[in-house]
Each structure stands twice: as structure tokens, then as C-alpha cells.
């Protein structure tokens with residue numbers, strides 16, 4: 001998402017009104033954050049919105065891709081955990097575009 005072919009990715013997480021943000025991994029297309037966040041769940045109909053952005057110093061940060069995980073999915077799963085797995089990031093628009101947003 002940057003002219004140098006790299007990105008400075010960070011993740012915004014939101015559940016209801018609770019928001020968290022990871023640190024920025026500079027100039028990296030394969031970032032690992034290794035951070036943990038806790039959310040208080042009040043409604044099983046809520047979704048955790050995971051949004052990946054590229055930090056830019058002089059412009060608005062670029063949107064990279066996002067993912068929504070229904071809280072109910074976690075509660076319905078074994079051991080109440082989704083474990084570790086890869087998820088495809090999706091573009092913000094609902095139009096069917098084959099844009100690769102990473103995983």
C-alpha cells in the first residue's frame with residue numbers, strides 16, 4: 001500500500017463500542033503482532049470487526065482489508081475457541097471484486 005512496495009500494517013479491532021489497536025509493524029508485508037486483547041461480550045449477535053490498515057505519515061492511512069467474526073461462532077465452537085487459522089481479508093465495498101487483500 002506504499003510507493004516503496006511495502007506497507008506499515010496495523011490492526012484495528014472492534015466489538016460493539018470496544019476498540020483496540022495493535023502496534024504498527026513498519027515496512028512489512030508479512031507482519032506478526034503477537035498481541036492479545038480481551039472484549040466483554042454483551043450480545044451474541046455482535047461481530048468482531050478486524051480491520052487491517054497501512055499507517056501513512058502524511059496521508060490518511062490506507063485500508064488494506066477486513067474480516068468479521070460473529071461472536072456466536074466462538075461460542076458454538078469446540079472449547080469455545082476458533083484456534084489458530086488463516087482468514088481471507090475482504091475489501092470494504094460489497095461489490096464483488098477479486099481484489100487480493102491478503103490473509
Ligand SMILES: [Ca+2]
Nearest residue numbers: 001002056062
Ligand atoms: Ca500507504
Ligand SMILES: [Ca+2]
Nearest residue numbers: 002008055056
Ligand atoms: Ca505506509
